[in-house]
Amino acid sequence: MKFTKLHGLGNDYVYVNCFTEDLTGVDLPELARRVSDRHFGVGGDGLILIMPSERADFRMRVFNNDGSEAKNCGNGMRCVSKYVFDHGLTTEHTFTVETLGGIMTPMVSLDQEGKVEQVTIDMGEPRFERAAIPMTGIPEEKALEETIEVDGEAFTMTAVSMGNPHAILFMDEVLDEDVLKYGPKIEFHEWFPERTNVEFIQILDRQEIHFRVWERGSGVTLACGTGACAAAVAAILSGRTDRKVTVHLAGGDLFIEWRESDNHVFMTGPATEVFSGVYQGSIPYK
Numbered sequence: 001m002k003f004t005k006l007h008g009l010g011n012d013y014v015y016v017n018c019f020t021e022d023l024t025g026v027d028l029p030e031l032a033r034r035v036s037d038r039h040f041g042v043g044g045d046g047l048i049l050i051m052p053s054e055r056a057d058f059r060m061r062v063f064n065n066d067g068s069e070a071k072n073c074g075n076g077m078r079c080v081s082k083y084v085f086d087h088g089l090t091t092e093h094t095f096t097v098e099t100l101g102g103i104m105t106p107m108v109s110l111d112q113e114g115k116v117e118q119v120t121i122d123m124g125e126p127r128f129e130r131a132a133i134p135m136t137g138i139p140e141e142k143a144l145e146e147t148i149e150v151d152g153e154a155f156t157m158t159a160v161s162m163g164n165p166h167a168i169l170f171m172d173e174v175l176d177e178d179v180l181k182y183g184p185k186i187e188f189h190e191w192f193p194e195r196t197n198v199e200f201i202q203i204l205d206r207q208e209i210h211f212r213v214w215e216r217g218s219g220v221t222l223a224c225g226t227g228a229c230a231a232a233v234a235a236i237l238s239g240r241t242d243r244k245v246t247v248h249l250a251g252g253d254l255f256i257e258w259r260e261s262d263n264h265v266f267m268t269g270p271a272t273e274v275f276s277g278v279y280q281g282s283i284p285y286k
């Protein structure tokens, strides 16, 4: 199986071009676990398939490194955009990509050699109702700045769906040890029946947020695009920041705008191709 390794600010996935690679009958969750393994596989935060779509120009399927399938991936979407443009699957600078979380619209910007350098994505509208996250409780109610308790510690948390679920924790200071200690406990908290991504954020000023993430199904990663969007939205909604925010992640910066005119969230950041290869390990079949 041919693959390409790309990352968005260090959030790295193994990408398979399903226009040429046939994965019919493959146990995709198990394949994701095998290729993501950093010792016995290629290594990555998960597996992303680039596929034909009947509803959009392309389709993206995202598997975390524990094999669970995610509805969306912001960094993955920028990398898919770079792949399809740089590898000649499209000549358009704007196109559509189907995900389980809806259809997204990336716009690519090129470097001097004509390769994709930055991608801006219309990530659609954020959702807040508990049913949309999903979260327990009254389905149409929102969870805005609720107190969530874990191991006797109380956190102020806003829940946002960007296609996938995010629990945004407002912190006075973001410590890596807190991400490791509380991230997995909140991922599996009883309030979130499908688990959740967990973002620890510190507001630096009206335009800047410090951000660390514990991702559902992958653990600590260097960046999470949908998480950065959700963090910006939670901060903006609470009046703590303006509508254009720079999010400082462990792997670098993302620029997020939550547009007032149509409620859409736009994310801008880089995408990087690292190498291509052939996976020689065994392919698991169902």
Ligand SMILES: N[C@@H](CCC[C@H](N)C(=O)O)C(=O)O
Binding pocket: 011, 062, 064, 069, 070, 071, 072, 073, 074, 075, 076, 164, 165, 197, 215, 216, 217, 218, 221, 223, 224, 225, 226, 227
């Ligand atoms: N890294 C991603 C999100 C990947 C999926 C997530 N772990 C989930 O299960 O929802 C991003 O950049 O958005």
